[in-house]
Amino acid sequence: MNCRQAKKLIPLDADKEIKEDLHFILQAHLAECESCSDAYSAYKSSIDGLERSLHTITDGITASDSFTTAVAGEAAAIDARYRAKYRFISGFASRIFDSFNRSRWLAAFASIAIIIAVTIVIGNAATSVLNTTPVASTKVNPGRFIVFTVHPTTDGKIVAGVDSRGYCQITRSKEEALR
Amino acid sequence: MHDDDMLVYACQSGDIDAFEQLVRKYQDRTVRVLYLLLSDADDAQDAAQETFIRAFRCIKSFKHNSSFGTWLHRVAINTARNWARNNKRGQEVPSQIEGVTPANQLKSDDLLVARERSLEVKYALSRLPQYYREAIVLRHYDDLSYEEIALVQQVPVGTVRSRLAKARTLLKQYLTEDIDRSNM
Numbered sequence: 477m478n479c480r481q482a483k484k485l486i487p488l489d490a491d492k493e494i495k496e497d498l499h500f501i502l503q504a505h506l507a508e509c510e511s512c513s514d515a516y517s518a519y520k521s522s523i524d525g526l527e528r529s530l531h532t533i534t535d536g537i538t539a540s541d542s543f544t545t546a547v548a549g550e551a552a553a554i555d556a557r558y559r560a561k562y563r564f565i566s567g568f569a570s571r572i573f574d575s576f577n578r579s580r581w582l583a584a585f586a587s588i589a590i591i592i593a594v595t596i597v598i599g600n601a602a603t604s605v606l607n608t609t610p611v612a613s614t615k616v617n618p619g620r621f622i623v624f625t626v627h628p629t630t631d632g633k634i635v636a637g638v639d640s641r642g643y644c645q646i647t648r649s650k651e652e653a654l655r
Numbered sequence: 656m657h658d659d660d661m662l663v664y665a666c667q668s669g670d671i672d673a674f675e676q677l678v679r680k681y682q683d684r685t686v687r688v689l690y691l692l693l694s695d696a697d698d699a700q701d702a703a704q705e706t707f708i709r710a711f712r713c714i715k716s717f718k719h720n721s722s723f724g725t726w727l728h729r730v731a732i733n734t735a736r737n738w739a740r741n742n743k744r745g746q747e748v749p750s751q752i753e754g755v756t757p758a759n760q761l762k763s764d765d766l767l768v769a770r771e772r773s774l775e776v777k778y779a780l781s782r783l784p785q786y787y788r789e790a791i792v793l794r795h796y797d798d799l800s801y802e803e804i805a806l807v808q809q810v811p812v813g814t815v816r817s818r819l820a821k822a823r824t825l826l827k828q829y830l831t832e833d834i835d836r837s838n839m
Contacts, residue, residue, distance in 0.1 A: 530796040532773035539682035548675040
């Protein structure tokens with residue numbers, strides 16, 4: 477280790493932030509280099525002085541007598557507001573739940589009606605897609621890709637989809653699809 | 656399990672008494688750190704209260720990835736930054752050091768010399784840019800490791816190392832200027 481390297485490591489060593497092997501190499505260098513050893517001592521002494529000064533600056537600085545009470549009081553107020561808000565939300569939810577509890581038949585009927593309505597909407601949408609007459613179809617093997625090439629002059633849109641049996645359906649004129 | 660962790664868990668489940676215990680344990684340290692960062696005793700008290708209130712508000716988000724003390728430092732540092740931004744007093748550098756006797760009039764009394772020196776350091780510290788001041792205070796007052804400082808300042812360890820090096824150089828420069836001025 478040369479003096480330049482040693483001087484770079486001095487602050488890290490003084491802060492105990494140096495790797496153990498480098499610490500021993502540095503110490504060995506300091507033992508035989510008076511200039512670096514002096515630099516190390518000067519650095520340590522200035523840092524010790526700085527730390528002493530920082531502690532002297534804060535001598536007598538403490539939290540005020542009412543500090544804990546003030547903070548705990550404010551925390552309790554925040555907690556109370558939070559609990560009140562939570563009670564309001566949970567109270568609102570439980571009121572709805574209770575009203576359902578009082579008229580179970582009505583709730584059951586409403587649930588069934590919602591399920592039926594959703595099924596009809598989804599079913600209609602699915603039927604309109606699946607019932608489209610395919611003009612061309614091909615079998616899609618799992619894990620295989622199909623590349624569709626559309627002629628640049630083609631206008632209109634090609635709707636392609638894979639049905640539940642794994643068939644790819646192209647809903648457009650046969651000639652265009654086969655081109 | 657660490658005492659703090661148990662108190663934090665209790666606090667996270669809404670135990671105000673547990674929070675009060677944490678406040679009692681960390682209040683003086685927090686006030687002192689904020690005093691060093693803001694250079695004003697009243698600001699330090701107010702900012703420390705705000706720190707604990709902020710900590711209480713977001714204690715549920717504390718994931719125990721670091722110690723509670725380190726996490727609280729982060730809250731304190733952020734509060735100090737906001738404080739310095741909103742209350743310009745924290746950033747003002749006094750034009751002269753109050754109560755500092757020129758060096759040539761210093762008595763040989765060690766305590767007095769230490770006190771004078773500490774005022775010079777306080778003045779030099781207040782002249783440092785915010786991030787450098789934080790690094791110096793966390794390392795040389797609170798004895799945090801580089802890794803902990805990196806967690807508090809939310810920067811890589813390498814940045815902490817370079818900030819500390821730059822901060823020490825600036826401090827040394829400011830202190831030398833003060834000595835030169837008082838000798839003039």
